[in-house]
Amino acid sequence: MTPPSPRTVHPIEEESYRILRSRLDTSHLPPLTRAVVERVIHSSADLAYADDLVTDEDALRGAHAALHAGAPVVADVEMVAAGITRRRAVCRLPDASGGPGLTRSAHAVRLAWEEVGPGAVWVVGCAPTALFELLDLGVEPALVIGLPVGFVGAAESKEALRASGLPAVSNVSEKGGSAVAAAALNALLYTPSDTPPPAAAQSPVTAKEIL
Structure with a gap:
């Protein structure tokens, strides 16, 4: 797989990150956790995600390696897929019809699972029913980014x-959405594949607990 070309960062984004880091110290976060937390906050202008997100550096590292090796990405809705800027995401919602006891989002997850099989990165930013269906199917993911809203x-x-x-990224509260789910995935895609390993393994915690 050809590595992506270096990403050009717009001055507005640089200034956004400068402001973010002036208001929230993320320097002690492990590298991929920091990348995810900062990009989610950057996408939402919501510093409370530092308390709300639940991440695991080992899980992120495995997903990061899988993504940079070409693992498929699945999005629950087209808005999430559109927000993923460095990888085409599979989204089967347009093909889904739903049915008795099954929402279109849940049906789309079934269709996507049949297409991609194990080892994919799943990004759910809209429909809780899609996330529940994913869990019921017993998929074997590289990572699930579960940030539905409602x-x-x-x-x-x-x-x-x-x-x-x-292996997952989630948050505790009812908030979430397509923009933050795509942002969490983009953080892993934007981070170079030679990111150094953390000093020690880390159990799932909120970003605030690490701080």
Whole structure:
């Protein structure tokens, strides 16, 4: 696989990160956790994600290696797919019809699973039902970025993701959405493949607990 060309960072983005780091010290976070936390905050202008996100550096490292080796990426909705800027994402929502007891988003996950099989990175930023279906299917992912938004089922689906033991990025609250889910994935794609390893393994924690 041909490595991506170096990414050009716009001055507005540089200034956004400067402001972010002036308001929140992320310097003690492991490298990939820091990349994900900062890009999610950059995409949302919401510093509270530092307390809300739940990450695991070992899981991120495995997903980072898989992505840079060409692992497929699956998005639950087209808005998430459109926000992923350095990789074409599989999104089967346009082909999904749903059915009794099955939302279109859940059906789209079934179709995507049939297409990509194990080892993919799944990015759920809209539909809690997509995340629940992913867990029910027993997929074998490189990573699940589970950041759906909403008052119905969003927090519960993310709690179920954490309880599943799958390698994951999630957050505790009801907030989330397509932009932050895509941002978390982009953070891994933008980080060079020669990122140094962390000093020690890390259990799943909130970013605030690391700080």
